[in-house]
Amino acid sequence: MTDGSTEPREDRTVPAAPGRDAVVVGGGLAGVTAALALADAGLRVTLLEGRPRLGGLAFSFPRGDLTVDNGQHVYLRCCTAYRWFLDRIDGTALAPLQDRLDVPVVDVDRPEGRRLGRLRRDALPVPLHLGRGLATYPHLSLAERAKVGRAALALKGLDLTDPALDRQDFGGWLAAHGQSARAVEALWDLVGVATLNAVAGDASLSLAAMVFKTGLLSEPGAADIGWAHVPLGELHDRLARKALDSAGVRTEVRSRVTSVSTLADGRWSVEVPGERVEADAVVLAVPQREAHALLPQGALDAPERLLEIGTAPILNVHVIYDRTVLGTPFLAALGTPVQWVFDRTAASGLKEGQYLALSQSAAQDEIDLPVSVLRERYLPELNRLLPLTRDAEVKDFFVTRERTATFAPTPGVGRLRPGARTRTPGLYLAGAWTATGWPATMEGAVRSGVSAAEAALSALGRPRPAHLFDVEEAA
Structure with a gap:
């Protein structure tokens, strides 16, 4: 399994050592965090991820000679859990913060023409x-x-x-x-x-x-805003996997869990094709609908509430020009469908020209539009927003779509979000959609992983790792 092979595998059972084994289902930020926390506390941990990589919905992929992020992700200085995560995987230097909040905001829909403003803070x-x-x-x-x-x-x-x-x-x-x-x-x-x-x-x-x-x-x-100056996969996959390996976590990708059930002795059985892993604790760190499908009967008082948590899409528009057209790392826009524009040239490995990524949140009306329609819509808007694009040649234009990028933060969603603990001993939930108090951010995902690990360690009577991020109110 560790080589990612898709060949049929011999059925085998990995037995548990009592009080020492945990399985984490899902290799996004929540799952990686939970796995690291449990391993740091001395448990033997297996992390199972269905995709061929770690990172969840914050990942990278190759496009020709470039390495492209599926979407632009940023964090703030107040995202103390995600900052802890970066430090834990030795990635802090690769995703630095601004010295001080400074956001260029361009309004293109003014009678006098395009106007630049800035949202800044002072040291007061x-x-x-x-x-x-x-x-x-x-x-x-x-x-x-x-x-x-x-x-x-x-x-x-x-x-x-x-x-x-x-x-x-x-x-x-x-x-x-x-x-x-x-x-x-x-x-x-x-x-x-x-x-x-x-x-x-x-x-x-x-x-x-x-x-x-x-x-x-x-x-x-x-x-103050921070963002990855390297592809997200460098952080959330390569460095995360290195940290997991160093912590002794057995990490298996291309291993989609098909069932989670209790054993007669009170431990747990987690099944993937060709293998059953036994453990004393299981953390489900997967999207809410997948969690609902895996939950054993009676694990939650009202499991159908998970299906009531809606989702919201994010569209990312990627444009590569033959020259530099944006002189700042990013900007926000008004008076145009364009929301935020980021320079991803260096991070992607582009050698000539400039690569811009447009992050379009709450994109319900555009998420399924053809690329040709999006091209006709956004290239003229970039011409309005960035005058230097008018004489530039578009070398590539493509889009990435995350139709279920986040849970929908609608009024009333709070009552639907479960905590880390379930009614079934030894089973815990993690994911940005759980009751972290945060919206669906990288910060919320990491906090949920910490909360699930803390709940599991408490039930197993294991001490909390001294360096683990301190969630004020673990769910």
């Missing part, structure tokens, strides 16, 4: 750190900026533990607090769509408040 206490940036933000009127400040203070005062917040939509709350349609577009959705994968009107107030309170209103540097 909260909320003064955003004061100058907001005061000089040219995409809002003076009155709108003042109302944004008042809404931010009201948002800061919300109690994230109040379950009533989850039943409200963020758009309605913004309207009730004096936010104009322009303010929503130019600020709240500019940040919220990228982090929540939903526009304000479709997002739970609880999740939106969590994003803005934590990212913009907790610490001065909380919203």
